[in-house]
Amino acid sequence: MSKKNEKRELNKKTGISFIALLVFILMLVTSMNACGFFNSTSWKEEVLLHDGSKIIIKRLIHLGSKPTFESRERRALDETISFNLPGTNKEITWTTDFRDEKPEPNSLNPLIIDIVNGIPYIATYPAGCIAYNKWKRPNPPYIFLKHDGNDWKQIPLEEFPAEINKVNVIVGKPPEKLKKSFYTVAQVKEQNHDIHRAEYINIIRTPLKESDLCPEWITNGKGGWLGIDYFSTRASYEECVDVCKEVLFDIKYCPCDSLFKTKEK
Numbered sequence: 001m002s003k004k005n006e007k008r009e010l011n012k013k014t015g016i017s018f019i020a021l022l023v024f025i026l027m028l029v030t031s032m033n034a035c036g037f038f039n040s041t042s043w044k045e046e047v048l049l050h051d052g053s054k055i056i057i058k059r060l061i062h063l064g065s066k067p068t069f070e071s072r073e074r075r076a077l078d079e080t081i082s083f084n085l086p087g088t089n090k091e092i093t094w095t096t097d098f099r100d101e102k103p104e105p106n107s108l109n110p111l112i113i114d115i116v117n118g119i120p121y122i123a124t125y126p127a128g129c130i131a132y133n134k135w136k137r138p139n140p141p142y143i144f145l146k147h148d149g150n151d152w153k154q155i156p157l158e159e160f161p162a163e164i165n166k167v168n169v170i171v172g173k174p175p176e177k178l179k180k181s182f183y184t185v186a187q188v189k190e191q192n193h194d195i196h197r198a199e200y201i202n203i204i205r206t207p208l209k210e211s212d213l214c215p216e217w218i219t220n221g222k223g224g225w226l227g228i229d230y231f232s233t234r235a236s237y238e239e240c241v242d243v244c245k246e247v248l249f250d251i252k253y254c255p256c257d258s259l260f261k262t263k264e265k
């Protein structure tokens with residue numbers, strides 16, 4: 001092969017390699033972008049505690065892609081809230097993940113952050129019907145957390161201090177285009193002014209009507225969910241089991257025993 005042809009062949013290979021490298025970099029950037037590494041939103045809030053004192057919390061949300069082409073806001077992937085215990089340098093951190101495909105209970109929106117006798121508490125609610133069913137359908141529809149000095153532990157309503165009652169953080173997140181870097185107590189209230197459901201304004205300590213709660217959904221254990229009606233409306237136990245097989249439900253997640261065998265007793 002002549003030197004001219006060798007040079008031409010080398011340039012050709014180099015060009016292909018360069019294009020392949022560009023494609024790889026583009027794929028890597030797109031992947032990282034989708035995972036939220038390049039997309040996040042953060043702000044601080046002044047939080048009014050039950051005793052009239054205040055703390056400053058920091059909120060950080062990693063963002064993924066938009067749920068639909070028409071969506072204005074990106075999907076939240078996870079959220080981290082951090083703050084210092086009053087009078088100390090000890091930072092308390094709480095994190096929640098919003099990805100429905102994760103089988104474990106997750107996707108909690110904070111309603112209240114407060115401190116009683118030096119102990120931090122958080123009141124949250126499951127963000128969406130899948131999350132609500134993951135948390136075994138609590139009624140009233142809250143998940144309460146207490147910090148034991150090392151980590152957050154879920155506690156029942158009865159252990160959540162009665163003096164903690166009023167929602168005191170921004171529920172959800174403010175619109176990105178109008179977001180401020182810092183919100184005063186008054187501005188936090190203003191962000192929540194469109195909330196009209198009573199359980200998201202004050203903690204309700206009595207059960208809500210079933211019609212006010214998310215419908216019951218069943219998981220297949222692999223991240224998929226179907227409404228209970230998909231199974232309960234079948235004519236027989238055998239037909240229900242056939243449906244479970246059709247939609248690839250493992251027998252341990254199939255609700256047919258509880259739906260039909262219970263009726264037979």
